[in-house]
Amino acid sequence: MLRFKFVKRKDLSENAAEDATMFYPQLVSNGRVSFEDLCDQVAEESALTSADVKACVDRLVKCLSTNLKEGCSVDCGDLGSFRINIRSKGVKNVEEYDPETMMRAPGVQYYPGKKLREMRKVDVRFERVTTPTEEPEDDEQQGIPNP
Numbered sequence: 001m002l003r004f005k006f007v008k009r010k011d012l013s014e015n016a017a018e019d020a021t022m023f024y025p026q027l028v029s030n031g032r033v034s035f036e037d038l039c040d041q042v043a044e045e046s047a048l049t050s051a052d053v054k055a056c057v058d059r060l061v062k063c064l065s066t067n068l069k070e071g072c073s074v075d076c077g078d079l080g081s082f083r084i085n086i087r088s089k090g091v092k093n094v095e096e097y098d099p100e101t102m103m104r105a106p107g108v109q110y111y112p113g114k115k116l117r118e119m120r121k122v123d124v125r126f127e128r129v130t131t132p133t134e135e136p137e138d139d140e141q142q143g144i145p146n147p
Contacts, residue, residue: 003028003129028129080113
């Protein structure tokens with residue numbers, strides 16, 4: 001279950017008044033799963049030990065890094081795929097371009113695999129929560145009908 005709260009932010013829509021605001025949903029974290037806990041979970045559901053899983057992930061990251069630095073896209077099956085992306089300033093004349101000063105640090109783009117994409121569409125439910133930091137306004141003031 002994904003929990004969310006509402007936050008008030010400036011309305012950036014076209015023709016909005018300068019002081020106009022809108023309410024937007026913001027995800028509320030349910031905590032963090034440590035790398036060790038994740039490795040333990042994988043180990044419990046496989047014939048691997050937690051140390052085997054950690055070693056495998058360590059080698060996966062090394063191999064991903066090596067292949068991405070070579071300009072390859074890397075397909076990791078149901079996990080998804082990774083590729084490098086670049087950003088830079090433009091130039092009017094290509095002879096003026098200096099990658100050493102104009103190219104930004106490359107980014108890594110991640111594309112979820114089929115099972116993760118399906119999870120986002122099918123298996124996710126939402127629940128609104130109120131946190132102590134959320135402004136105490138009732139639903140009708142936020143334009144949300146009461147069920």
